[in-house]
Amino acid sequence: MQLHTVTVHKPETMNFILGQTHFIKSVEDIHEALVGTVPGIRFGLAFCEASGKRLVRRSGTDAELVELASRNATAIGAGHAFIVLLGDGFYPVNVLNAIKAVPEVCRIYCATANPTEVIVAETAQGRGIVGVVDGFAPLGVENDDDVRWRKELLRTIGYKA
DSSP states (O other), rough: OOOEEOOOOOOOOEEEEEEOOOOTTTTHHHHHHHHSSSOOOOOOEEEOOOOOOOOEEEEEEEEEHHHHHHHHHHHOOOTTTEEEEEETTGGGGTTHHHHHTTTEEEEEEEEEEEHHHHHEEEOOEEEEEEEEEEEEOOOOOOOOOHHHHHHHHHTTTTSOO
8 A cells, every 4th residue: 555645736725625425426416515505606526436437527617616626636536535626705614514415425524725635545446535634733722812813703704793
């Protein structure tokens, strides 16, 4: 077995969701979950088929995002992995529960805009995601000023009342 580190390539502020599902039907179901949850959402979706033709299946509402998702899925190359790249102004917090509710979705590895590395194991059979490195290691523990800042931020951007 070999371990590989695959960097997710995307614009710096772009959010994405990386997960695992188990059926080709997932491509349409995840697409429908996204457009049904956030009208006008811009996204690209790619799914690594694990049997049959073993193609990277793709969908989305933005051709450039679909292409970028397809390139990232191809680089990861892990059976049944999927990646959703979200357009500017769209965030995982608004769609994550809808994606998790898709019956075929088994797991979400991360939902982030951080620089991300995907740890992939490769065997004679194929490739699988072991985990992710999402962002950077912490530099310390928040103090009272940091707590106040965090709470103010969440209220300023409308996620807390």
